[in-house]
Amino acid sequence: MIKITCKTTHEGSEIVADLLYDYSRSGVVVEDAGDLAELWNSTLVWDYVEESVLNRPKEVTVIAYYDGDYSEISEELQSRIELLKKECPFVCPLHLTVSEVKQEDWTENWKKFYKIIEVGDLQVVPVWKKEEATGEKVVLINPGSAFGTGEHESTRLCLSLMRELDLSGKNVIDTGCGSGILGIAALRSGAKQCLFRDIDESALNNLRENLALNQMDAKVECASLLEGITEEADVVFANITADILSKMKNAGEVVKKGGYLVMSGIIDKYELPLLELYQNMGFRLIKRETDGIWVGLLMQKA
Incomplete structure (x- = not known):
């Protein structure tokens, strides 16, 4: 299982998530402290929120998991990332990292x-x-x-x-x-x-x-x-x-x-x-x- 991680901005999180979604059968994960900040400042009543959650870095992390040989998609993915940077500069810096993770049965683990x-x-x-x-x-x-x-x-x-x-x-x-x-x-x-x-x-x-x-x-x-x-x-x-x-x-x-x-x-x-x-x-x-x-x-x- 290949973990694909992109660092982007709050404004760019959705378009980056859409891009990575094309390579993941299980969807994507978006870690964005800005989403919580918006809710925290809304009219919703919050009883308790961990301060560490509110103090997360402003940089947004988008994660997808690719179940296959990464070499089959690496060139295409990198090309799409570079095009996105050029056409949508608000997504930058858009750092891409790739790592291999052990596949586990979370239905039991x-x-x-x-x-x-x-x-x-x-x-x-x-x-x-x-x-x-x-x-x-x-x-x-x-x-x-x-x-x-x-x-x-x-x-x-x-x-x-x-x-x-x-x-x-x-x-x-x-x-x-x-x-x-x-x-x-x-x-x-x-x-x-x-x-x-x-x-x-x-x-x-x-x-x-x-x-x-x-x-x-x-x-x-x-x-x-x-x-x-x-x-x-x-x-x-x-x-x-x-x-x-x-x-x-x-x-x-x-x-x-x-x-x-x-x-x-x-x-x-x-x-x-x-x-x-x-x-x-x-x-x-x-x-x-x-x-x-x-x-x-x-x-x-x-």
Whole structure:
């Protein structure tokens, strides 16, 4: 497999990508910090972006992978590159480099990046590692496009705070459920039933697969936050982001008196306004845990 790399400009990225696309059956990769900068300065609400991403070099990298003998296309490609420089000077400097890379089966190799996550007596286990599971409470997960494999700090914070609760016989809600890891862990910990909610249908498909892996059945809804819920719950789990959590205005009505709310996905600089908001809804802080910049909150309805 031949890796073809072109260094160009933000303005020239599309035309260079179009050129390299002619030589790649798998498409092209464009690494352009300018795209993110445009989004960052737009009206979109961003909860968190790594500073290192924003500080990437302004030079744009366009990458294509050619599956064949590079000598068959080298002369033609170089000729097209020189013509492009001449006719479209805004693409310059347009440096071209070529290297050979080992071809790998990424349909399987991505699995090696996932490992068993342990939080107390709970283990979150990728399904292909189920034979390695040794915990008292095992949650099997087939990581898909949905958020929630136990790898992220906010998920681990929620799982850790869950250990503070006796979930036996409790009715719980996992909103913004993603893969369903929190609700499945709650059911594994003795919860009577769990309502799973997410606005992303693809996430819910992944959730249903994970419920089946754990031989569980539960109510699943494609819906936002706690909207339209009329029955009270003993515990609500919400691992989303601070700006979305601030919109969960009816949490005080859904969580029953003496019940609990477990929240994460909160960056430390957004914690205090969110805490004040929920205190005004009638919640009191029971426990706070942190992992780097991430904060997890366990609150009780007074």
